[in-house]
Amino acid sequence: MNKDYIENFDDFSDKEEIKLISTKANTLKVLEERITKAKVEPMLIIIARDYRMNKSEMANEISKTFKGEKIVIRSSSTNEDCLKKSNAGHYTSVLDVDSSDTSNIISAIDIVLESYFSDMDDISEQQVLIQHQAVDVAYCGVLFTYDIQGQRPYYLINYDDTGSTDLVTSGRGGKTLWIARNIELSQLEEQWRNLIVAIDEIENIFKIPLDIEFAVNKNNEVIIFQARPLVANFSNIKNVQGTIKNFYGKIEDLKCEYKDIKSVIDGKNMMFSDMAFWNPSEIIGTSPRTLDYSLYRYIITSEAWNQGLVPMGYRQLNDELMYQIGIKPYISLDYSFYSLTPSKIDEKLATKLVEFYKKKLKKDTTAHDKIEFEIVYSNFDFNTENRTKELLDNGFSKEERQQILESLKELTVTNIKNHKQISESDNEDIKHLEKTRKHIVENDMESEDVNKIVEDILELLEDIRIYGTPQFTRQARMAFIARAFCSSLVDSGWFTKNEIDQFMKSIATVSSKFEQDYQKFSVGKMSRNEFNNKYGHLRSGTYDIRTDSYNQMVFRPAVGHNKVQKVKEEFEGLNSEKLKEALKSIGLDVTPKDFNLFLRTSIEGREFFKFEFTKSLSLVLDLIQMLGKLLDIDRKDLSWISAYDFKECFYLNNEQMGKKLNAIIVNNKKHYDKYLNAILPDVILDITSVSVIPVNEARPNFITSKKVEGEVVNLELETDEDLMDKIVMIPKADPGYEWIFTKGIKGFITKYGGVASHMAIRCAEFEIPAAIGCGEKIYDYASKINYMELDCANGIIKEGLQCEDLRALITQREGVNQYGDPTDVLEAAYIRFYELLGFIPQPASNHVKNVGKLFERQCDLLIVAGGGALPVKYYDRPHNEELQPYRDVMEEKLIKHCIGEGIPIIATCRGMQYMNVLFGGKLLYHPELKVERPRSVDHEVYLVEEDRTIWVNNFHKDVIPIDGLASCFKPLAIDRENQTIEAFGSDEMKVLALQWHPERKFETANALEETRKLVVNFIQKHIK
Known part of the structure; x- marks a missing residue:
């Protein structure tokens, strides 16, 4: 549609058009005189x-x-x-x-x-x-005429449709839309068509990539606020005309791939989602490698996805569920809708329902990862009567609605009543997997016969496809029905959310057993071999050969480090009398006892069957690695081989097989690289979706009703980070991340995942606040947060309370290096704690001669650190501890300077004690306390002004007695049992002094938050 004005940056300065651009005002003046498709205010x-x-x-x-x-x-x-x-x-x-x-x-x-x-x-x-x-603004935003960083020919539009004219440019929000530059104008909605026409006119004036601020008013007039060169990463745009031409070809190829996929139901193109039903983005990612995708397809989405459902009373559909556009996996929404419809519904009505579901999803594409809850009627529950009333307003007769209700009820009741029998049969099938695994492990794991290894790989895959995944799909659907019942019991008012939460917590899943066994392993009651025999097959990427299995990972026992989860309480189930009335109200012919049993065992069963079939899948990956070693193929390169390729290698010798697989690797990697930077949407509604791509803001599934604050750890970037008391982020809600729940995490966030996903169930079970399935936009926002507030009750993810760009001086211990030279020593934990409060901490050396120089730049806070003893003269009795004379002199100078200049001070442990004695207070050396306070063990302190207690850590032996506080300070916290001062302060001197260490670990839940609040309140009060 548009000429691509993107050439060598070196040539831009010679363009006559460049001279038209100067200041914001002058450039707008140029536009005001030349444009006809938009206006300047x-x-x-x-x-x-x-x-x-x-x-x-x-x-x-x-x-x-x-x-x-x-x-x-x-x-x-x-x-x-x-x-x-x-x-x-x-x-x-x-x-x-x-x-x-x-x-x-x-x-x-x-x-x-x-x-x-x-x-x-x-x-x-x-x-x-x-x-x-500008007035009467319908929407406004910022438009980049090229994606320069990715060298991709798209318009990138960040916009807001609330009527504000600065929401996007201020960085406070907005929506995102990508539009391929070669799109036909007729394919665009009118609001975007008018804008692109106006932008095209401006591009023809300046003939360079532009960053344009715009608005569109309610009369559909385009208003230009600003046009400036798109200067970001200009060095990347040299010699890319060929790249852009190739990219247009790539977009056309993607369109062809989409057009070539036809529904077996009606022969038309289908709608697709990357997170519906069997949610591939959650399981294998948005850009899976060849092996990941092919394994998922082979064992689940080719046949098993439907084979498991048909015996339950759902419709039969003999076709693949998952397709790839470029390298992005999608689930057919048409097939999902059709296959989740009861088989008792006649074909004409079933196809009518599918069209209704598609129309419904088009109105709200954010529901694409929640189709079973918000779009489809796939079972009968306590909300179904109300939910299906919408059918009468959408072209369905009362008779058709009644047929749907009766079919759903019959399907649901039959599966509840037959669940025990179905599960017993599925359990027998799953034993076949164990038998095959046992034979291979005992006989073939040392084999150097590549043909035998390929034979074992194919045998395991067939076993999984026949005896594992159909059974798992069936159990997963049963569990979904159970979850739908639980949710609808709350929505319809029969039970409270807390009652359902308590019931869910009482369910003993594989995860709770894993937690117990990990604790046994940590205290030496279970050997590593025993632990591996049970859980060694798990891996953080279930289908990804590049990730280590637990067998290969290093697990360090962490006694005293992990928060021990609550032992499962005896819980008989939901109240039988209330349940009886609830079941009666919807005419469900099931006893409360059978209903309770179904809820519990179906949820347990889903997790068990997934746990079992992935044992065979993990063994497949191990065997492929063995094959790679024999053929001298790197583990990472093995990820480019398709599971289907092994059939073609069965009769080849080592040399032939290696040659064939290496050729496949080269071709598949080339294909992957071709489409790696292609932009594709979460949902494809029609062919236009390939060129006009909204970045939807997903609706996360919030687990529990808790609110927490904490430091954020993104496991994609910080794989070795300590997770205790952290809010942890991972892209996929993969069951291989089971080990996370042994680390005492505070909260959990995933980019992909549904309300019934593995990790959602785990978080509910362990009462861990979580946001599952945040989507790309919210997840990327959360990734930039250092300290987060996660409020599940109100559905809020936001930055926790922090200051911005404050500067702090922090004192250090005095030390000596191996050569006898004096050094300064500072624990990194101090830096991290204050960094998360919004400070840039600068360590102050104990050997600086001119203290005044330290304050030439802005200083908002002095932090007097802990560690070590004070000079003997300050104690009640002598000691032989190592002294720090340079530190003492430096800290005294800093303290007095800051008090004189009104600079706030926070002192910790030794720093707190030093401040007290400097101003005339007392200090006791290692006294015998009434109640012993062991090091690193939390204890309670009483907050004097707030009249309440909090838990704090303990890393000291010297104490300030309650009558030994300097008169210029007031007590803020005391140990009432031992009559000691635990914190003091002064509003006049702007001092907060803590005996405990806010930067170190706390054993007690929420103890860190309580201390952080004290520090934040002090900062807000004294630092403007």
């Missing part, structure tokens, strides 16, 4: 020198020009919006200025000019832009 440009000579006169002129309407006072510096740098958002602009109030105008202009001084000494020739403020 009325504007005035003032020069700082002229304005400062006569502010009142200029303000009056502005007021007269804009006649009392709202205006925007905008920066227009020579240091922004130019070819070499954008400085976007660097200077201040002021919105909502009343043009009838000259004092407001002057104030706003002064604010803008003041912001120039951040990096300019002389601003006399700088401009300020005054514009009429």
